[in-house]
Amino acid sequence: MTDSAAENVASMQDVLLKSQQEFFKNWFSAVENMQRSVVDPDWLAKFQPGRGVSDVYGAWRQAFSKYVEAVSAVVPGGAGMQTADRLYAGSDAYMRLYEFWKPLSSAVCEKMFDPTSYRSLMDPAKYRELVDKLFGFSTPEATAEMFRSMSGLFELWSAHARQDVQPWVDAVQRNADAWPKIMSGDTDTSLKVFRDFYSAFDKTVRNVLHVPAIGKDRENIQLVSKAIDRHAVFFAKSVEFQHKVYGVAQKAMEQVVAALADKVRKGEPVSGFEEFLKLWISINEKAFLELFRTEEYSKLQGLLLDAALEARASMHELMERHLREFPIVLRSEMNDVYKTNYELTRSVRALKRKVAELEAQLAARAKPTARRAKQKKDIR
Amino acid sequence: MNVPLDIKNTLKEINDFNSKLLRASHALTDIEDVDVGTAEKELVFSEDKVRLFRYRRQGAPTCKTPVLAVYALVNRYYMLDLQPDRSFIRKLLEKGIDVYIIDWGYPTQADRYLTLDDYINEYLNDCVDHVRKTTGHDKINLMGICQGGTFCAIYSAINPDKVKNLVTLVTPVDFATNDGLLFSWSKNLNIDALVDNYGVISGDLLNSSFLMLMPFTLNITKYMGMLDVVQDKEKLLNFIRMEKWIFDSPGQAGECLRQFVKDLYQGNKLVKGGLEIGGKKVDLKKITMPLLNIYAVADHIVPPCSTKPLNDLVGSTDKELYEFKGGHIGVFVGGKSQEELAPAVAAWLTKRSEERT
Numbered sequence: 230m231t232d233s234a235a236e237n238v239a240s241m242q243d244v245l246l247k248s249q250q251e252f253f254k255n256w257f258s259a260v261e262n263m264q265r266s267v268v269d270p271d272w273l274a275k276f277q278p279g280r281g282v283s284d285v286y287g288a289w290r291q292a293f294s295k296y297v298e299a300v301s302a303v304v305p306g307g308a309g310m311q312t313a314d315r316l317y318a319g320s321d322a323y324m325r326l327y328e329f330w331k332p333l334s335s336a337v338c339e340k341m342f343d344p345t346s347y348r349s350l351m352d353p354a355k356y357r358e359l360v361d362k363l364f365g366f367s368t369p370e371a372t373a374e375m376f377r378s379m380s381g382l383f384e385l386w387s388a389h390a391r392q393d394v395q396p397w398v399d400a401v402q403r404n405a406d407a408w409p410k411i412m413s414g415d416t417d418t419s420l421k422v423f424r425d426f427y428s429a430f431d432k433t434v435r436n437v438l439h440v441p442a443i444g445k446d447r448e449n450i451q452l453v454s455k456a457i458d459r460h461a462v463f464f465a466k467s468v469e470f471q472h473k474v475y476g477v478a479q480k481a482m483e484q485v486v487a488a489l490a491d492k493v494r495k496g497e498p499v500s501g502f503e504e505f506l507k508l509w510i511s512i513n514e515k516a517f518l519e520l521f522r523t524e525e526y527s528k529l530q531g532l533l534l535d536a537a538l539e540a541r542a543s544m545h546e547l548m549e550r551h552l553r554e555f556p557i558v559l560r561s562e563m564n565d566v567y568k569t570n571y572e573l574t575r576s577v578r579a580l581k582r583k584v585a586e587l588e589a590q591l592a593a594r595a596k597p598t599a600r601r602a603k604q605k606k607d608i609r
Numbered sequence: 610m611n612v613p614l615d616i617k618n619t620l621k622e623i624n625d626f627n628s629k630l631l632r633a634s635h636a637l638t639d640i641e642d643v644d645v646g647t648a649e650k651e652l653v654f655s656e657d658k659v660r661l662f663r664y665r666r667q668g669a670p671t672c673k674t675p676v677l678a679v680y681a682l683v684n685r686y687y688m689l690d691l692q693p694d695r696s697f698i699r700k701l702l703e704k705g706i707d708v709y710i711i712d713w714g715y716p717t718q719a720d721r722y723l724t725l726d727d728y729i730n731e732y733l734n735d736c737v738d739h740v741r742k743t744t745g746h747d748k749i750n751l752m753g754i755c756q757g758g759t760f761c762a763i764y765s766a767i768n769p770d771k772v773k774n775l776v777t778l779v780t781p782v783d784f785a786t787n788d789g790l791l792f793s794w795s796k797n798l799n800i801d802a803l804v805d806n807y808g809v810i811s812g813d814l815l816n817s818s819f820l821m822l823m824p825f826t827l828n829i830t831k832y833m834g835m836l837d838v839v840q841d842k843e844k845l846l847n848f849i850r851m852e853k854w855i856f857d858s859p860g861q862a863g864e865c866l867r868q869f870v871k872d873l874y875q876g877n878k879l880v881k882g883g884l885e886i887g888g889k890k891v892d893l894k895k896i897t898m899p900l901l902n903i904y905a906v907a908d909h910i911v912p913p914c915s916t917k918p919l920n921d922l923v924g925s926t927d928k929e930l931y932e933f934k935g936g937h938i939g940v941f942v943g944g945k946s947q948e949e950l951a952p953a954v955a956a957w958l959t960k961r962s963e964e965r966t
Contacts, residue, residue: 309640319832501619531797538802571722
């Protein structure tokens with residue numbers, strides 16, 4: 230094994246080891262979170278006397294919900310656990326709406342309820358969290374994180390590109406003053422300059438000759454740039470889509486408040502939160518169905534999905550290029566295998582059918598011949 | 610403005626809610642899994658990931674011609690036999706029908722290139738041939754549900770000589786409608802990009818679209834309702850069985866979905882004409898066998914206006930349109946399904962299975 234090959238193997242082992250370490254780190258962290266959520270030392274502290282018994286349950290609910298989420302992440306659960314997971318998502322929306330409703334209900338109780346200025350009683354951030362939860366929107370933090378990692382990738386590739394040039398630049402700069410001495414026949418200086426330039430060659434061209442093709446880095450940079458561009462388009466479409474949903478959610482809430490105000494005006498009693506919840510659900514379901522039925526929404530949803538798929542495709546393209554240097558089978562290569570396998574299976578099936586047909590024909594032809602032969606034998 | 614808000618009741622509601630949630634947590638985490646599809650059956654044929662089962666029955670069938678049930682690719686076949694007392698299959702068996710069913714299986718990336726031709730002209734056809742060969746019938750009865758009904762209609766149009774009677778339940782045929790959200794959303798779906806990207810479209814992705822058809826009811830109200838039955842173990846298990854079925858969605862082989870969306874959802878070729886499956890032209894007028902077409906009045910997934918036109922498009926003279934008063938899923942699991950629909954289907958089939966064609 231050459232030194233270079235040995236280095237490659239060592240590097241691969243290093244990558245595998247790191248990935249295993251990373252896996253176990255994540256595993257332990259998940260288990261730790263799971264345990265912590267069950268025996269959360271803070272959850273009792275979250276209970277504040279005088280704020281009602283619901284706060285105790287609220288703290289417990291959050292803790293248990295985290296537990297189910299953590300368990301589901303590491304151990305695929307049975308039907309009961311999976312239903313519990315979805316139940317918590319639903320109950321989370323219930324409690325979020327309750328938090329949102331509390332200031333409203335206080336205003337109703339204190340006879341301060343004014344439907345025209347209900348917004349001052351509500352926390353729009355909390356309401357947005359509720360809508361995000363229901364529609365599965367990614368948070369701004371998640372989007373920012375995605376952009377940070379994309380930028381990191383871009384910088385990495387730029388750094389690679391610079392590495393190819395920088396050793397030569399350094400060598401030239403270091404030896405610029407040495408040329409007069411070389412010209413005067415100073416062999417030591419010549420040797421030093423040769424070593425410097427050989428070192429630059431070793432760090433760049435030799436690598437280039439052995440691994441990447443000329444212009445590869447530039448292609449990679451273009452690819453990263455394209456991926457960032459597509460993610461930006463997706464982000465823009467996503468914002469447009471969210472804006473549309475928030476708009477409807479806000480209008481629906483105005484209708485809910487108007488309906489509540491109507492009751493207030495008429496002097497009808499409000500039985501409690503669940504009445505508000507039912508009203509909120511029926512008005513929202515109707516409002517969103519109206520939105521979903523519009524051609525505008527259908528088109529926007531189509532464009533959003535398109536943008537997401539383009540961004541995903543460019544990330545895959547980038548990943549494949551990056552992974553090409555590793556001794557693993559790539560997605561596109563597997564697709565070729567699947568395609569070949571599919572076509573071969575179809576061919577074999579068609580040929581089997583043909584063989585069966587021919588065999589049946591032969592058998593049909595053989596029957597009368599055998600019958601005739603038997604008849605002849607009988608006559609004799 | 611003098612509105613008495615019942616504070617005491619509000620606090621009680623929240624308290625009750627959290628108490629129920631606590632009880633539900635204990636009850637749910639105690640349940641490891643639920644049994645579904647318990648009617649006895651045996652595997653009689655398989656090809657790639659597709660399996661054909663025959664349900665075991667006591668005594669000889671009174672309906673001479675066997676029935677092959679064909680479900681949609683997106684859900685699992687055991688919806689027809691969710692639990693012993695909510696089983697369309699058991700009802701059919703009870704009424705003397707000999708029932709076979711296809712399990713399409715779970716496609717993996719290796720199946721991404723499977724087309725409608727593979728599913729209809731190969732798998733479905735091979736299952737039909739197996740039933741014909743092993744039971745000695747030249748023609749058998751086909752019963753297609755949802756997308757499985759569309760497959761059966763296409764198959765019957767291509768192979769009228771192999772189908773004695775056709776029953777379709779909540780089957781989309783006319784895709785031009787925008788009444789159902791899936792129909793309207795599909796018109797603006799770039800199916801090429803989706804299939805090229807994913808190969809096999811995950812069931813979770815499709816399920817998230819189904820949940821968006823009624824986001825508040827399906828994400829909140831349904832689970833709040835579950836809290837009320839949590840103390841009743843049997844009712845809770847029923848709920849979980851349904852949940853299991855809803856979220857047990859196999860992925861979709863990309864090439865098959867590509868053609869289904871392009872030719873049907875976007876091109877409406879079953880109605881307009883021009884549909885070809887594996888080079889074979891599909892003309893619904895070639896469906897000449899008796900047809901029983903069942904639609905659900907409150908179907909939010911396949912609206913009646915997409916189902917009903919089949920009766921006008923086929924060449925059959927003996928055709929019946931059956932209105933089911935319920936929703937898409939109620940067709941299989943509701944009380945009316947067991948008491949009215951399954952016996953009606955069995956009676957319709959039995960009557961026609963005796964007749965010579």
